[in-house]
Amino acid sequence: MSLDRRDFMKLTAAGIMIAAFPGCASSSGELVRKKAQRVVIVGGGFGGATAAKYIRMWSNNKIEVVLVERNTKFVSCPMSNTVLGGSRTIGDLTRNYDTLNSKYDIIIVNGEVTAVDPQKQTVMLANGHLSYDRLVIAPGVDFMFDQIEGLSADISANSIPHAWKAGGQTVLLRKQLESMRDGGIFAISVPKMPYRCPPGPYERACQVAYYLKSSKPKSKVLILDANPDVVSKKGLFNAAWKDLYPGMVEYHADAAVKKVDAAGKVATTDFEDVKVDVLNVIPPMKAGAVAGMAGVVGTDNRWCPVDFLSYESTLQKNIHVIGDSVSAALPKSGHMATSQAKICAAAIIELMGGGQPDPDPAIANTCYSMVSGSEAMHVANVYRFDKEKKAMISAPGGGVSDSRSEVEGTLAGYWLENILNDVLL
Numbered sequence: 001m002s003l004d005r006r007d008f009m010k011l012t013a014a015g016i017m018i019a020a021f022p023g024c025a026s027s028s029g030e031l032v033r034k035k036a037q038r039v040v041i042v043g044g045g046f047g048g049a050t051a052a053k054y055i056r057m058w059s060n061n062k063i064e065v066v067l068v069e070r071n072t073k074f075v076s077c078p079m080s081n082t083v084l085g086g087s088r089t090i091g092d093l094t095r096n097y098d099t100l101n102s103k104y105d106i107i108i109v110n111g112e113v114t115a116v117d118p119q120k121q122t123v124m125l126a127n128g129h130l131s132y133d134r135l136v137i138a139p140g141v142d143f144m145f146d147q148i149e150g151l152s153a154d155i156s157a158n159s160i161p162h163a164w165k166a167g168g169q170t171v172l173l174r175k176q177l178e179s180m181r182d183g184g185i186f187a188i189s190v191p192k193m194p195y196r197c198p199p200g201p202y203e204r205a206c207q208v209a210y211y212l213k214s215s216k217p218k219s220k221v222l223i224l225d226a227n228p229d230v231v232s233k234k235g236l237f238n239a240a241w242k243d244l245y246p247g248m249v250e251y252h253a254d255a256a257v258k259k260v261d262a263a264g265k266v267a268t269t270d271f272e273d274v275k276v277d278v279l280n281v282i283p284p285m286k287a288g289a290v291a292g293m294a295g296v297v298g299t300d301n302r303w304c305p306v307d308f309l310s311y312e313s314t315l316q317k318n319i320h321v322i323g324d325s326v327s328a329a330l331p332k333s334g335h336m337a338t339s340q341a342k343i344c345a346a347a348i349i350e351l352m353g354g355g356q357p358d359p360d361p362a363i364a365n366t367c368y369s370m371v372s373g374s375e376a377m378h379v380a381n382v383y384r385f386d387k388e389k390k391a392m393i394s395a396p397g398g399g400v401s402d403s404r405s406e407v408e409g410t411l412a413g414y415w416l417e418n419i420l421n422d423v424l425l
């Protein structure tokens, strides 16, 4: 027996997530009976959840949407550095998916996609499969642990957290800071661009320094950056380190961490072995693994090339990719993922109705960085489609704040609430 939507609503109303019913797939293996033209979305993060909501809304509920997400809760990476600084808890950043189901009738499957068959147009889960007319892949990033000798997913989870997906590792890193001696060294390694949230590591250095300044003032924050310089809001971060945390933050350029010793807490670059107390290694990143399963990863073996009018993969028909996994000279941010999701949603509705996507899309991105408990600064840009380059190009007029301020700190909080409401409510 497979479930139709009414059965599914009963199950979710009873608090039973769909992945929890082994053996519920039909004899054909279909997990949820398909009743209309269907879009399956893999990944319920910033990009995927937004695409799900907007496809339902803008198609007047005509297109069936199934959202597959491995986690039961949505935890926001934006502002998760403030958990390390101590001004927020991970609970403050955690939301549920209930409204997407109850208000928009999105079918939410709590499970892991383990394979994709672009020919049969199906995605596979442990208990069966879901067929689609169009598939949206929005898996965020995965980490290239093998690029750093001595590092693994296990070591990240238990002793050298990256905390670059908000959740358990963010809490672990905060606990490590709380246990650190006064006079200890916290080191953060920044991977080479492109990576998720370019200003994020520098914001994190500020948040850790903010905590240490009040609790362990003899301590140091060491930034080991694989890039030749600070890659985002450089002047503003340099000023924050100098003014707010004098003598506490030390920045090393061209200092890619190549090797770690988890037991001894040693990070090795081409130039030095650094022994520290708390080690936060953010590994290089690539598109989430499901992109590889779908055959949409480009020749760089990392990111997914797309047509920027529809976010349809240039490698597989009827499969779209949005968010961090996309290959583009665009910032990998939550705001950008939601902007791409809306263009993709509108294009899918057009394409499924026999129309064509908007030939002249424009999208926006804003990213705040909290540099203390109350002060922030931002970068904001508009990107327009360039017909000749077939790419999204930054339009004139964007840029960064003149200086950090408490007003921007307040606006950053509003930005977070607004975007979470846009994605999930």
Ligand SMILES: Cc1cc2nc3c(=O)[nH]c(=O)nc-3n(C[C@H](O)[C@H](O)[C@H](O)COP(=O)(O)OP(=O)(O)OC[C@H]3O[C@@H](n4cnc5c(N)ncnc54)[C@H](O)[C@@H]3O)c2cc1C
Residues within 6 Å of the ligand: 042, 043, 044, 045, 046, 047, 048, 068, 069, 070, 071, 076, 077, 078, 079, 080, 081, 111, 112, 113, 114, 138, 139, 140, 141, 163, 164, 165, 166, 196, 197, 200, 288, 289, 290, 322, 323, 324, 325, 332, 333, 334, 335, 336, 337, 366, 367, 368, 369
């Ligand atoms: C510390 C930090 C601070 C940040 N601050 C900001 C900020 O201030 N502003 C901003 O705009 N951005 C910020 N970002 C970046 C932002 O979090 C990401 O760019 C954004 O989450 C990307 O959205 P996405 O939809 O591509 O991926 P995600 O939001 O990561 O969503 C991907 C989802 O797919 C799911 N998934 C993956 N594979 C599968 C599978 N096989 N089966 C089922 N589910 C799967 C995952 O569980 C996940 O929920 C920050 C990031 C970090 C780490």
